[in-house]
Amino acid sequence: MSTSHKPKDRGDTMTTVAEQLIRRFKERGIRFVFGVPSGSWLYYMEAMRKEGVEFVLVSNEASAGFMADVSSRLTGVPGVCYGTVGPGATNLSTGVVNAYLDRSPVIALTSEPPEKLIGRTVQMAIDHQALFRPITKATTRLTADRIDQILAQALRIATAEAPGPVHIGLPEDLGSRKIPDALPAYAPSWPRPSLIAPAEATLLDTMEKVFLRFKRPVLAVGLSAVRAGVGPLVARIAEKHGLPVVLTPMAKGMLPEDHPWYAGVLFHALSDRVAETHQQADLVVAVGYDPVEFNFEDWMPEVPLLHLDTVEADIDRSVYREVYDIVGDIPTSLERLAASAPIDSSWDKAALKVRRDAMFQAMEPPAGSFGPRAALAILRELLPQDGIMACDVGAHTHLIGQMWRTPAPGLQLMTNGCSSMGFGVPAAIAAKLCRPDSKVVCVTGDGSFLMTAGEIAVARRRKLAMVFVVLADESLELIRLKQDRKHFPRYSTELYHEPCPTAKFVFGVPVFRADDAASYRAALVEAFRTDGPVIVEAHIDSTEYDDLIGRKHK
Known part of the structure; x- marks a missing residue:
């Protein structure tokens, strides 16, 4: 569709910019928008309520970016996320750069000051166009007279090889502006057929x-x-x-x-x-x-x-x-x-x-131990072959990358282009929203869990039956391992100065503690039976990592 295409008006019927933008999202198969609202976002939220596009409230805008990233991977439809002016946008940027380096098509929306205040000193305001330019494929600002053209171009850029995020700024006074109601624009089907020409x-x-x-x-x-x-x-x-x-x-x-x-x-x-x-x-x-x-x-x-x-x-x-x-x-x-x-x-x-065979044998858990190998082996046994596992970033990621048997693409979700800690919890939640009939589990270390633990509230609020496995070793284990290999003393990698007692609930979500393989297996069985989110806190022997990761590969 040409960017110069202008949709036909519906006669004298009027709508708002917010209503038309959200209607266009719906026409293109976009089911979710992830974010934290602001006052200027209310018109868009109301339009989503009316149109049946779900606004998923998150605890931190970075998670909104992670969720939009994963939703695009699993549905083939570009994901959408939102952050308000200033701190909302800077938080959102972490999730956006993750989509940029992991090659996921995402539309990142942020509120911006009205045109007349651009460049002025305004509370909370920074230059969002400059902020997002290095971490997106393109950045632009929405105008009332070019909604269809701007959105169509953003979607084309986001989905073209190599895919990635596009940022659209929304002036704060734009959402409520009245405009002529236009007929539906051309809505591409997803996933799009390949537009890449064969090699010569x-x-x-x-x-x-x-x-x-x-x-x-x-x-x-x-x-x-x-x-x-x-x-x-x-x-x-x-x-x-x-x-x-x-x-x-x-x-x-x-x-x-x-x-x-x-x-x-x-x-x-x-x-x-x-x-x-x-x-x-x-x-x-x-x-x-x-x-x-x-x-x-x-x-x-x-x-x-x-x-x-x-x-x-x-x-x-x-x-x-x-x-x-x-x-x-x-x-x-x-x-x-x-x-x-x-x-x-x-x-x-x-x-x-x-x-x-020797490689997989080396990843078999030692008898009588309860380390990351046993935790992953038992989980792989209990999770259906078509279940989805989202992992975070840390020492456990390196073991999962080699050990976790993955029957098909999309059944293991990770970030390796950006490798942002905190990815696992929001990624798993997005997977469950997009694939509600699939068993979904998150595997995270306690260090990475702390970064986005607030999103557990999203799983509870939406009553998502899913399991969060926290491999608790009370340390930033990958950094500890690197310190040891450089013969540096261990410094500032412990998460707690003394053992931290296990809570029975986090944001109302039950926590099952496991200290050995038997209690871990029982906790997982019960967690998978539960009609809602469950956290399984697995206290593991992390010294197993020492001989498994960071080995020479050249």
């Missing part, structure tokens, strides 16, 4: 010739491949050509862990075991690999790179001199490799199985 024929020819030259290619699958939905194609290519597959953490689910050519997740727990495979490669075939998760240089052997993506590879070309950018529609490029004659692969499938 000469590039596809080059790709195939390069691919056939080598005997030990490795497939490295990343975040862009998830959006392209190419998991089955990756499996076909691996099976036909006999190639091991490594995944980035946010690409988990693209190939099942029990697939015979699965080699592991890059740079999470036991990354040295994964490196035993990819360091043998003579070619890296990067499929939708986004270096926002991990730079090529940090793990890749100095071998040629075939980069199949929608953008060129971000790599040091003074070191990696043989880089082939196959820029275009990822499925089209992969179909060409799938149709190629089988290469003369020299990979040893049996040896790969030995390495993979």
